[in-house]
Amino acid sequence: xxxxxxxxxxxxxxxxxxxxxxxxxxxxxxxxxxxxxxxxxxxxxxxxxxxxxxxxxxxxxxxxxxxxxxxxx
Amino acid sequence: xxxxxxxxxxxxxxxxxxxxxxxxxxxxxxxxxxxxxxxxxxxxxxxxxxxxxxxxxxxxxxxxxxxxxxxxxxxxxxxxxxxxxxxxxxxxxxxxxxxxxxxxxxxxxxxxxxxxxxxxxxxxxxxxxxxxxxxxxxxxxxxxxxxxxxxx
Numbered sequence: 001x002x003x004x005x006x007x008x009x010x011x012x013x014x015x016x017x018x019x020x021x022x023x024x025x026x027x028x029x030x031x032x033x034x035x036x037x038x039x040x041x042x043x044x045x046x047x048x049x050x051x052x053x054x055x056x057x058x059x060x061x062x063x064x065x066x067x068x069x070x071x072x073x
Numbered sequence: 074x075x076x077x078x079x080x081x082x083x084x085x086x087x088x089x090x091x092x093x094x095x096x097x098x099x100x101x102x103x104x105x106x107x108x109x110x111x112x113x114x115x116x117x118x119x120x121x122x123x124x125x126x127x128x129x130x131x132x133x134x135x136x137x138x139x140x141x142x143x144x145x146x147x148x149x150x151x152x153x154x155x156x157x158x159x160x161x162x163x164x165x166x167x168x169x170x171x172x173x174x175x176x177x178x179x180x181x182x183x184x185x186x187x188x189x190x191x192x193x194x195x196x197x198x199x200x201x202x203x204x205x206x207x208x209x210x211x212x213x214x215x216x217x218x219x220x221x222x223x224x225x
Contacts, residue, residue: 036111036167043111043160046118050153053125058146061132064139 107167109220110175114163116216117156117182121149124209131202141197145206148189152213155185179217186214 034042105111125146132142159178166174190210197203 036105036108039111039115040160040163043115043118043156046115046122047153047157047160050118050122050125053122054146054150054153057125057129058143058150060129061139061143061146064132065143068139 105167106172107163110159110163110172110179113216113220114156114160117152117159117213120209120213120216121153121156124206125149127205127209131199131205136199136202137197141193144196145189145193148185148193152182152185152189155181179220182217183214186210186217 128137128142128145128149131137132139137145155178159175159182162175162178166172190207194203194206194210197206
């Protein structure tokens, strides 16, 4: 599929554009080598990490809004 | 600001790549019919994590307000909940061999993306930040739509 060839060529560019996504690229390229059970386990682990990040960020934002004196913007 | 656009472009490329390369994990082995859903669940999980980081970066740079950031986090939290349910449903559906059982949780995922977009992203005042998130939302929706057909 030509799309895959094109996107494969663009992936290094994506990683260079935003190093934050190097992990995602690595993950997706590793997927074909992982069985579905391993991928599901990885998804669950990632969701656990995301849960912590979301809660942490929510608390940080609420503290900031509180420091501002609250209010909607 | 160009960095936020680059984030959106990077995520679009990556999710498109993932959507185009759904295939069996073991070459030559019979493809697991649930593989596309499994991979999508993993991609969505990582996307949630990265979008949370993106929101944090934008807010700390004062490109978006904390109120705007909180609405995005609310939306991402709902999407997170939907993906947790999706992962659980995939596990059950694989055991039962029933792909159609995934339809409700897939619908919930799509609804969470729509809601994140309408209640979180569209309210962002910064054009570039809004564009960055909207592009990522479109890519997420694409990833979910790509597996929607296989539940029928």
